[in-house]
Amino acid sequence: MTKRDFPRIHFYDQDFVDIYDKSWVWIADFWASGDQAKGFPKDKFFHYPESKITTQLEQTFASFFLVYSNRIFNASNGLDAFYGMQEANGAIRSAYSIETGKQYRHHDNPENVVLPLFPWAEYNLYHKTANKKRVKEVMPILQKYFEWLEKTFKKENGLYGVPVAASGMEDQPRDGAFYLVDFNSAMAVSALYMSALGDILNDKEISFQYKRAYFGLKTRINTMMWNPEDGFYYCLDRSERQVRIKHVGGFWPLLAEIPNEERAERIIAHLTDPNSFGTEHPFPTLSVDNPCYDKRGMGYCGSVVPIFTYMIIKGLEKYNHWELARDCAIRHLYFVLDSMHANGESKPMVWEAYQPQNEGKAIWPEKPGWPRAQYLPYTALSTIALMIENIVGLAVSLPRKTVDWIIPNLEIMGIENLSLKRNMVTILSNKSGRGWEIHMESEKLYYFTMNILGKKKKTLPIPSGKCSMLIDKL
DSSP states (O other): OOOOOOOOEEOOOOOHHHHHHHHHHHHTTTOOOGGGGGGOOOOOEEEOOOOOOOHHHHHHHHHHHHTTSTTOOSSSSHEEEEETTOTTSSSOOOOETTTOOOOOOOOTTTTTTOOOHHHHHHHHHHHOOOOOHOOOOOOOOHHHHHHHHHHHHHHHOOOOOOGGGGGGGOOOOSSSSSSSSHHHHHHHHHHHHHHHHHHHHHHHHHHHHHHHHHHHHHHHHHHTEEEETTTTEEETTTTTEOOOOOOOGGGHHHHHSOOHHHHHHHHHTTTTOOOOOSSSSOOSSOOTTTTTTTTTTTTTTTBOOHHHHHHHHHHHTTTTOOOOOOOOOHHHHHHHTTSTTTTTTTSOBSSOOOOSEEEEEEETTTTTSSSSOOOOHHHHIIIIIIIIIIIIOEEEEETTTEEEEEEESSSEEOOOOOOOEEEEEEEEEETTEEEEEEEEEEEEEEEEEETTTTTTTEEEOOEEEEEEEGGGGG
Protein backbone atom coordinates (compact mmCIF):
# COMPACT_ATOMS: atom_id res chain seq x y z
CA MET A 1 0.00 0.00 0.00
CA THR A 2 1.47 3.37 -0.96
CA LYS A 3 1.42 6.19 1.55
CA ARG A 4 -0.22 9.46 0.55
CA ASP A 5 0.04 12.69 2.48
CA PHE A 6 -3.42 13.00 4.02
CA PRO A 7 -6.29 10.53 4.20
CA ARG A 8 -8.41 10.76 1.04
CA ILE A 9 -12.16 11.09 1.38
CA HIS A 10 -14.60 9.51 -1.06
CA PHE A 11 -18.11 10.94 -1.17
CA TYR A 12 -20.84 11.26 -3.79
CA ASP A 13 -20.78 15.09 -3.58
CA GLN A 14 -17.45 16.22 -5.00
CA ASP A 15 -17.81 19.69 -3.42
CA PHE A 16 -17.50 18.06 0.01
CA VAL A 17 -14.32 16.29 -1.08
CA ASP A 18 -12.90 19.50 -2.53
CA ILE A 19 -13.42 21.58 0.64
CA TYR A 20 -11.90 18.75 2.69
CA ASP A 21 -8.81 18.74 0.43
CA LYS A 22 -8.59 22.55 0.39
CA SER A 23 -8.67 22.66 4.19
CA TRP A 24 -5.46 20.62 4.45
CA VAL A 25 -3.78 22.94 1.93
CA TRP A 26 -4.88 26.04 3.88
CA ILE A 27 -3.79 24.56 7.23
CA ALA A 28 -0.18 24.45 6.00
CA ASP A 29 -0.06 28.26 6.41
CA PHE A 30 -1.41 28.20 9.98
CA TRP A 31 1.72 27.60 12.06
CA ALA A 32 3.56 29.91 14.44
CA SER A 33 6.50 29.81 16.78
CA GLY A 34 6.17 31.46 20.15
CA ASP A 35 9.15 32.93 21.97
CA GLN A 36 10.65 30.22 24.23
CA ALA A 37 11.85 32.92 26.59
CA LYS A 38 8.19 33.92 27.03
CA GLY A 39 7.15 30.37 27.97
CA PHE A 40 6.14 28.94 24.59
CA PRO A 41 7.51 25.55 23.46
CA LYS A 42 10.14 25.41 20.71
CA ASP A 43 7.83 23.44 18.38
CA LYS A 44 5.51 25.30 16.03
CA PHE A 45 1.84 25.16 16.87
CA PHE A 46 -1.36 25.74 14.93
CA HIS A 47 -2.26 29.42 14.90
CA TYR A 48 -4.53 31.80 12.98
CA PRO A 49 -1.95 33.99 11.16
CA GLU A 50 -3.98 37.22 11.29
CA SER A 51 -4.10 37.19 15.10
CA LYS A 52 -1.45 38.15 17.64
CA ILE A 53 -3.06 36.02 20.34
CA THR A 54 -3.74 32.32 20.72
CA THR A 55 -6.77 31.08 22.61
CA GLN A 56 -7.54 27.97 24.62
CA LEU A 57 -10.70 27.22 22.62
CA GLU A 58 -8.77 27.46 19.33
CA GLN A 59 -6.11 24.99 20.44
CA THR A 60 -8.52 22.58 22.10
CA PHE A 61 -10.87 22.28 19.14
CA ALA A 62 -8.05 22.32 16.54
CA SER A 63 -6.70 19.10 18.04
CA PHE A 64 -9.92 17.33 16.98
CA PHE A 65 -9.18 17.75 13.28
CA LEU A 66 -5.37 17.86 13.29
CA VAL A 67 -5.32 14.24 14.54
CA TYR A 68 -6.46 13.19 11.06
CA SER A 69 -3.40 14.59 9.27
CA ASN A 70 -1.52 11.26 9.32
CA ARG A 71 1.00 12.89 11.71
CA ILE A 72 2.00 15.48 9.10
CA PHE A 73 0.72 18.21 11.46
CA ASN A 74 1.23 17.92 15.20
CA ALA A 75 -2.14 17.87 16.95
CA SER A 76 -0.86 18.39 20.50
CA ASN A 77 1.67 21.26 20.24
CA GLY A 78 -1.02 23.91 20.71
CA LEU A 79 -2.23 22.20 23.88
CA ASP A 80 1.37 21.96 25.10
CA ALA A 81 1.81 25.69 24.49
CA PHE A 82 -0.97 26.33 27.03
CA TYR A 83 0.32 23.72 29.47
CA GLY A 84 3.67 25.50 29.39
CA MET A 85 1.92 28.67 30.57
CA GLN A 86 0.53 27.05 33.72
CA GLU A 87 1.04 29.20 36.80
CA ALA A 88 2.18 27.97 40.22
CA ASN A 89 -1.41 27.96 41.49
CA GLY A 90 -2.51 25.76 38.55
CA ALA A 91 -4.16 28.51 36.48
CA ILE A 92 -4.10 28.35 32.70
CA ARG A 93 -5.66 31.44 31.12
CA SER A 94 -7.97 31.55 28.13
CA ALA A 95 -5.70 33.55 25.79
CA TYR A 96 -2.06 34.61 25.46
CA SER A 97 -0.14 37.07 23.32
CA ILE A 98 2.14 35.36 20.78
CA GLU A 99 4.54 38.32 20.99
CA THR A 100 4.88 38.73 24.77
CA GLY A 101 3.67 35.43 26.24
CA LYS A 102 1.43 37.39 28.61
CA GLN A 103 -2.21 36.55 29.14
CA TYR A 104 -4.66 38.50 27.02
CA ARG A 105 -7.11 40.07 29.45
CA HIS A 106 -10.82 40.55 28.84
CA HIS A 107 -12.41 43.39 30.79
CA ASP A 108 -15.47 41.28 31.68
CA ASN A 109 -13.44 38.21 32.66
CA PRO A 110 -10.85 39.17 35.30
CA GLU A 111 -9.55 35.62 35.88
CA ASN A 112 -9.41 35.01 32.12
CA VAL A 113 -11.18 31.65 32.38
CA VAL A 114 -12.95 29.75 29.60
CA LEU A 115 -14.71 26.40 29.08
CA PRO A 116 -12.27 23.78 30.50
CA LEU A 117 -12.03 21.11 27.79
CA PHE A 118 -8.42 19.88 27.94
CA PRO A 119 -9.31 16.37 29.27
CA TRP A 120 -11.83 15.84 26.45
CA ALA A 121 -9.14 16.78 23.91
CA GLU A 122 -6.54 14.52 25.56
CA TYR A 123 -8.94 11.57 25.65
CA ASN A 124 -9.59 12.05 21.93
CA LEU A 125 -5.84 12.32 21.20
CA TYR A 126 -5.22 9.08 23.11
CA HIS A 127 -7.74 7.17 21.01
CA LYS A 128 -6.25 8.52 17.78
CA THR A 129 -2.57 8.03 18.74
CA ALA A 130 -2.54 5.35 21.50
CA ASN A 131 0.13 7.41 23.29
CA LYS A 132 -0.31 6.35 26.93
CA LYS A 133 2.99 8.03 27.86
CA ARG A 134 1.49 11.41 26.98
CA VAL A 135 -1.53 10.81 29.21
CA LYS A 136 0.84 10.12 32.12
CA GLU A 137 2.85 13.29 31.40
CA VAL A 138 -0.11 15.67 31.13
CA MET A 139 -2.15 14.28 34.02
CA PRO A 140 -0.38 16.36 36.74
CA ILE A 141 -0.99 19.53 34.66
CA LEU A 142 -4.68 18.69 34.21
CA GLN A 143 -5.07 17.89 37.91
CA LYS A 144 -3.55 21.21 38.97
CA TYR A 145 -5.75 23.07 36.51
CA PHE A 146 -8.90 21.30 37.76
CA GLU A 147 -7.94 22.13 41.38
CA TRP A 148 -7.48 25.81 40.47
CA LEU A 149 -10.91 25.90 38.84
CA GLU A 150 -12.46 24.36 41.95
CA LYS A 151 -10.71 26.70 44.39
CA THR A 152 -11.42 29.81 42.34
CA PHE A 153 -14.95 29.34 41.03
CA LYS A 154 -16.75 26.60 42.98
CA LYS A 155 -19.36 28.00 45.37
CA GLU A 156 -21.03 26.55 48.45
CA ASN A 157 -23.91 25.14 46.41
CA GLY A 158 -21.44 22.99 44.45
CA LEU A 159 -21.85 24.94 41.19
CA TYR A 160 -19.28 27.17 39.48
CA GLY A 161 -19.91 30.91 39.25
CA VAL A 162 -18.18 32.63 36.32
CA PRO A 163 -18.76 35.66 34.04
CA VAL A 164 -20.70 35.14 30.80
CA ALA A 165 -17.46 35.73 28.85
CA ALA A 166 -16.22 32.36 30.20
CA SER A 167 -18.77 30.65 27.92
CA GLY A 168 -16.86 31.73 24.80
CA MET A 169 -19.82 33.95 23.89
CA GLU A 170 -18.95 37.17 25.70
CA ASP A 171 -21.71 39.39 24.32
CA GLN A 172 -24.63 36.99 24.54
CA PRO A 173 -27.65 38.41 26.43
CA ARG A 174 -28.16 36.33 29.59
CA ASP A 175 -29.79 38.75 32.09
CA GLY A 176 -27.65 38.36 35.20
CA ALA A 177 -26.59 34.74 34.70
CA PHE A 178 -23.85 33.71 37.15
CA TYR A 179 -23.99 29.90 37.33
CA LEU A 180 -23.65 29.21 33.60
CA VAL A 181 -25.10 25.96 32.32
CA ASP A 182 -22.42 25.68 29.63
CA PHE A 183 -19.49 26.27 31.99
CA ASN A 184 -20.84 23.90 34.66
CA SER A 185 -21.56 21.25 32.03
CA ALA A 186 -18.05 21.71 30.60
CA MET A 187 -16.69 21.14 34.12
CA ALA A 188 -18.72 17.91 34.17
CA VAL A 189 -17.24 16.97 30.76
CA SER A 190 -13.81 17.69 32.20
CA ALA A 191 -14.42 15.50 35.28
CA LEU A 192 -15.91 12.71 33.14
CA TYR A 193 -12.83 12.53 30.92
CA MET A 194 -10.38 13.01 33.80
CA SER A 195 -11.90 9.85 35.27
CA ALA A 196 -11.55 8.10 31.89
CA LEU A 197 -7.88 9.18 31.66
CA GLY A 198 -7.39 7.76 35.16
CA ASP A 199 -8.78 4.43 33.87
CA ILE A 200 -6.32 4.55 30.96
CA LEU A 201 -3.49 4.89 33.50
CA ASN A 202 -5.02 2.12 35.66
CA ASP A 203 -5.07 4.64 38.50
CA LYS A 204 -8.15 3.80 40.57
CA GLU A 205 -7.66 6.79 42.87
CA ILE A 206 -7.73 9.34 40.03
CA SER A 207 -10.63 7.56 38.36
CA PHE A 208 -12.71 7.54 41.54
CA GLN A 209 -11.85 11.13 42.53
CA TYR A 210 -13.10 12.61 39.28
CA LYS A 211 -16.02 10.23 38.95
CA ARG A 212 -17.23 11.47 42.32
CA ALA A 213 -16.76 15.10 41.21
CA TYR A 214 -18.67 14.31 38.01
CA PHE A 215 -21.67 12.73 39.71
CA GLY A 216 -21.88 15.53 42.28
CA LEU A 217 -22.00 18.15 39.52
CA LYS A 218 -24.39 16.07 37.40
CA THR A 219 -26.83 15.88 40.32
CA ARG A 220 -26.72 19.64 40.93
CA ILE A 221 -27.19 20.51 37.25
CA ASN A 222 -30.13 18.12 37.00
CA THR A 223 -31.69 19.41 40.21
CA MET A 224 -31.17 23.15 39.83
CA MET A 225 -30.84 23.91 36.11
CA TRP A 226 -33.45 21.64 34.52
CA ASN A 227 -36.79 23.20 33.69
CA PRO A 228 -39.48 20.52 33.22
CA GLU A 229 -41.93 22.98 31.70
CA ASP A 230 -39.60 24.04 28.89
CA GLY A 231 -37.64 20.78 28.60
CA PHE A 232 -34.34 22.67 28.75
CA TYR A 233 -31.36 23.42 31.01
CA TYR A 234 -30.93 27.05 32.04
CA CYS A 235 -28.27 29.24 33.67
CA LEU A 236 -28.92 30.53 37.19
CA ASP A 237 -28.48 34.01 38.65
CA ARG A 238 -26.65 34.66 41.94
CA SER A 239 -29.85 33.85 43.86
CA GLU A 240 -30.03 30.46 42.10
CA ARG A 241 -33.10 31.48 40.07
CA GLN A 242 -33.26 30.15 36.53
CA VAL A 243 -32.51 32.65 33.77
CA ARG A 244 -34.98 31.39 31.19
CA ILE A 245 -33.02 32.27 28.08
CA LYS A 246 -32.47 29.36 25.70
CA HIS A 247 -29.00 29.55 24.20
CA VAL A 248 -26.69 27.05 22.55
CA GLY A 249 -24.89 26.47 25.87
CA GLY A 250 -27.98 24.57 27.06
CA PHE A 251 -26.86 21.61 24.91
CA TRP A 252 -23.55 21.04 26.70
CA PRO A 253 -25.34 18.70 29.17
CA LEU A 254 -25.77 16.22 26.27
CA LEU A 255 -22.01 15.99 25.77
CA ALA A 256 -21.58 15.62 29.54
CA GLU A 257 -24.15 12.76 29.58
CA ILE A 258 -26.17 14.60 32.23
CA PRO A 259 -29.83 14.12 31.15
CA ASN A 260 -31.57 10.75 31.29
CA GLU A 261 -33.09 9.42 28.07
CA GLU A 262 -36.43 11.17 28.61
CA ARG A 263 -34.86 14.57 29.26
CA ALA A 264 -32.43 14.11 26.39
CA GLU A 265 -35.31 13.54 23.98
CA ARG A 266 -36.95 16.77 25.13
CA ILE A 267 -33.73 18.77 24.68
CA ILE A 268 -33.05 17.21 21.27
CA ALA A 269 -36.58 18.15 20.17
CA HIS A 270 -35.48 21.81 20.37
CA LEU A 271 -32.93 21.11 17.61
CA THR A 272 -35.66 20.36 15.08
CA ASP A 273 -38.19 23.00 16.25
CA PRO A 274 -38.06 26.00 13.85
CA ASN A 275 -39.10 28.30 16.71
CA SER A 276 -36.22 27.12 18.86
CA PHE A 277 -32.92 25.93 17.31
CA GLY A 278 -34.20 24.18 14.17
CA THR A 279 -33.06 26.84 11.69
CA GLU A 280 -32.16 26.03 8.09
CA HIS A 281 -28.50 26.29 9.03
CA PRO A 282 -28.08 24.39 12.32
CA PHE A 283 -27.62 25.65 15.07
CA PRO A 284 -28.01 29.32 16.12
CA THR A 285 -26.36 30.48 19.36
CA LEU A 286 -29.68 31.93 20.59
CA SER A 287 -33.17 30.45 20.31
CA VAL A 288 -35.31 31.85 17.47
CA ASP A 289 -38.14 32.73 19.89
CA ASN A 290 -35.87 35.01 21.93
CA PRO A 291 -36.60 38.75 21.36
CA CYS A 292 -32.83 39.34 20.94
CA TYR A 293 -32.49 36.72 18.20
CA ASP A 294 -31.27 38.16 14.90
CA LYS A 295 -31.24 36.13 11.69
CA ARG A 296 -28.18 38.06 10.55
CA GLY A 297 -26.24 36.59 13.48
CA MET A 298 -25.25 39.76 15.31
CA GLY A 299 -22.49 38.07 17.29
CA TYR A 300 -23.93 35.48 19.63
CA CYS A 301 -27.56 36.54 19.11
CA GLY A 302 -28.09 33.92 16.43
CA SER A 303 -24.83 33.22 14.58
CA VAL A 304 -23.92 29.63 13.76
CA VAL A 305 -20.46 28.99 15.25
CA PRO A 306 -18.79 25.72 14.13
CA ILE A 307 -17.38 24.77 17.55
CA PHE A 308 -20.86 24.76 19.06
CA THR A 309 -22.29 22.86 16.08
CA TYR A 310 -19.56 20.26 16.61
CA MET A 311 -20.32 20.07 20.34
CA ILE A 312 -24.04 19.47 19.71
CA ILE A 313 -23.36 16.79 17.10
CA LYS A 314 -21.03 14.96 19.52
CA GLY A 315 -23.76 15.26 22.15
CA LEU A 316 -26.28 13.72 19.77
CA GLU A 317 -23.92 10.77 19.31
CA LYS A 318 -23.94 10.13 23.06
CA TYR A 319 -27.66 9.44 22.83
CA ASN A 320 -27.41 7.43 19.58
CA HIS A 321 -29.08 10.06 17.37
CA TRP A 322 -26.72 9.21 14.51
CA GLU A 323 -29.08 10.08 11.67
CA LEU A 324 -29.95 13.52 13.06
CA ALA A 325 -26.25 14.15 13.75
CA ARG A 326 -25.36 13.27 10.17
CA ASP A 327 -28.23 15.23 8.66
CA CYS A 328 -27.22 18.34 10.63
CA ALA A 329 -23.55 17.90 9.69
CA ILE A 330 -24.46 17.69 5.99
CA ARG A 331 -26.78 20.73 6.14
CA HIS A 332 -24.12 22.70 8.01
CA LEU A 333 -21.46 21.84 5.43
CA TYR A 334 -23.75 22.82 2.55
CA PHE A 335 -24.14 26.26 4.13
CA VAL A 336 -20.37 26.51 4.58
CA LEU A 337 -19.96 25.67 0.88
CA ASP A 338 -22.74 27.99 -0.31
CA SER A 339 -21.26 30.84 1.74
CA MET A 340 -17.77 30.58 0.24
CA HIS A 341 -18.50 33.24 -2.39
CA ALA A 342 -21.73 34.68 -0.96
CA ASN A 343 -20.06 37.93 0.12
CA GLY A 344 -18.51 38.69 -3.26
CA GLU A 345 -15.03 37.28 -2.54
CA SER A 346 -12.98 36.32 -5.57
CA LYS A 347 -11.43 33.34 -3.77
CA PRO A 348 -13.33 30.82 -1.62
CA MET A 349 -13.69 31.89 2.03
CA VAL A 350 -14.71 30.01 5.14
CA TRP A 351 -15.77 31.98 8.20
CA GLU A 352 -15.70 32.02 11.99
CA ALA A 353 -19.51 32.34 12.13
CA TYR A 354 -22.46 32.09 9.76
CA GLN A 355 -26.02 33.32 9.41
CA PRO A 356 -28.65 30.81 10.61
CA GLN A 357 -31.28 31.41 7.90
CA ASN A 358 -29.30 32.66 4.89
CA GLU A 359 -26.11 31.95 3.02
CA GLY A 360 -23.09 34.00 4.02
CA LYS A 361 -21.04 35.02 7.02
CA ALA A 362 -22.71 36.35 10.15
CA ILE A 363 -23.10 40.12 10.40
CA TRP A 364 -22.16 42.22 13.44
CA PRO A 365 -21.58 45.88 12.47
CA GLU A 366 -20.55 46.85 16.02
CA LYS A 367 -17.50 44.56 15.88
CA PRO A 368 -15.27 45.26 12.86
CA GLY A 369 -13.27 42.26 11.67
CA TRP A 370 -15.81 39.73 12.97
CA PRO A 371 -16.33 37.06 11.84
CA ARG A 372 -12.77 36.31 10.80
CA ALA A 373 -12.13 35.04 7.27
CA GLN A 374 -10.44 31.66 6.71
CA TYR A 375 -10.82 31.00 10.42
CA LEU A 376 -9.83 27.33 10.26
CA PRO A 377 -9.41 26.82 14.04
CA TYR A 378 -13.22 26.59 14.04
CA THR A 379 -14.30 25.83 10.47
CA ALA A 380 -11.93 22.90 9.85
CA LEU A 381 -13.89 21.07 12.56
CA SER A 382 -16.68 21.03 9.99
CA THR A 383 -14.70 20.46 6.80
CA ILE A 384 -12.42 17.73 8.24
CA ALA A 385 -13.60 16.28 11.58
CA LEU A 386 -17.35 16.26 10.87
CA MET A 387 -16.61 15.09 7.33
CA ILE A 388 -14.78 11.98 8.57
CA GLU A 389 -16.73 11.30 11.75
CA ASN A 390 -20.32 12.07 10.80
CA ILE A 391 -20.72 12.48 7.05
CA VAL A 392 -18.58 9.46 6.14
CA GLY A 393 -19.32 8.10 9.63
CA LEU A 394 -16.04 6.65 10.94
CA ALA A 395 -14.99 6.37 14.59
CA VAL A 396 -11.41 5.23 15.23
CA SER A 397 -9.75 3.95 18.40
CA LEU A 398 -6.11 2.91 18.14
CA PRO A 399 -5.77 1.45 21.66
CA ARG A 400 -8.75 -0.80 21.00
CA LYS A 401 -7.62 -1.47 17.39
CA THR A 402 -11.17 -0.70 16.27
CA VAL A 403 -12.84 1.19 13.45
CA ASP A 404 -16.60 1.68 13.72
CA TRP A 405 -18.46 2.66 10.56
CA ILE A 406 -22.00 3.93 11.00
CA ILE A 407 -23.67 3.94 7.58
CA PRO A 408 -27.10 5.59 7.72
CA ASN A 409 -27.71 4.99 4.02
CA LEU A 410 -25.83 3.12 1.32
CA GLU A 411 -23.72 5.49 -0.76
CA ILE A 412 -20.41 5.47 -2.57
CA MET A 413 -18.10 6.76 0.14
CA GLY A 414 -15.24 5.96 2.45
CA ILE A 415 -11.67 6.83 3.39
CA GLU A 416 -8.37 5.90 1.81
CA ASN A 417 -4.98 5.70 3.53
CA LEU A 418 -5.97 6.71 7.03
CA SER A 419 -2.99 6.19 9.31
CA LEU A 420 -3.74 4.11 12.40
CA LYS A 421 -0.33 4.66 13.98
CA ARG A 422 1.87 2.44 11.75
CA ASN A 423 -1.07 0.90 9.94
CA MET A 424 -2.54 2.46 6.78
CA VAL A 425 -6.21 1.59 6.36
CA THR A 426 -8.61 2.01 3.43
CA ILE A 427 -12.38 1.42 3.76
CA LEU A 428 -14.66 2.08 0.78
CA SER A 429 -18.27 1.19 -0.03
CA ASN A 430 -19.26 0.71 -3.64
CA LYS A 431 -21.99 -0.91 -5.71
CA SER A 432 -21.00 -3.77 -7.97
CA GLY A 433 -22.92 -6.31 -10.02
CA ARG A 434 -23.18 -8.43 -6.88
CA GLY A 435 -24.69 -5.60 -4.78
CA TRP A 436 -23.23 -3.23 -2.22
CA GLU A 437 -19.68 -4.14 -1.24
CA ILE A 438 -17.22 -2.82 1.31
CA HIS A 439 -13.58 -2.99 0.19
CA MET A 440 -10.83 -2.87 2.79
CA GLU A 441 -7.08 -2.74 2.72
CA SER A 442 -4.82 -2.80 5.76
CA GLU A 443 -1.24 -3.52 6.76
CA LYS A 444 -2.19 -5.06 10.13
CA LEU A 445 -5.10 -6.75 11.84
CA TYR A 446 -7.83 -4.53 13.28
CA TYR A 447 -11.48 -4.95 14.30
CA PHE A 448 -14.15 -3.44 12.11
CA THR A 449 -17.71 -2.79 13.28
CA MET A 450 -20.40 -1.94 10.76
CA ASN A 451 -23.72 -0.46 11.73
CA ILE A 452 -25.79 -0.27 8.56
CA LEU A 453 -29.04 1.66 8.51
CA GLY A 454 -29.50 0.84 12.20
CA LYS A 455 -30.58 -2.67 11.12
CA LYS A 456 -27.37 -4.62 10.67
CA LYS A 457 -24.47 -4.50 13.09
CA LYS A 458 -21.48 -6.79 12.95
CA THR A 459 -17.91 -6.78 14.24
CA LEU A 460 -15.29 -8.62 12.20
CA PRO A 461 -11.51 -9.03 12.52
CA ILE A 462 -9.98 -7.56 9.35
CA PRO A 463 -6.70 -9.26 8.41
CA SER A 464 -3.75 -7.56 6.71
CA GLY A 465 -3.94 -7.21 2.95
CA LYS A 466 -7.01 -6.64 0.79
CA CYS A 467 -10.48 -8.03 1.36
CA SER A 468 -14.10 -7.21 0.61
CA MET A 469 -17.52 -8.18 1.91
CA LEU A 470 -21.01 -8.09 0.51
CA ILE A 471 -23.41 -6.17 2.77
CA ASP A 472 -26.34 -8.41 1.76
CA LYS A 473 -24.46 -11.46 3.06
CA LEU A 474 -23.89 -10.04 6.55
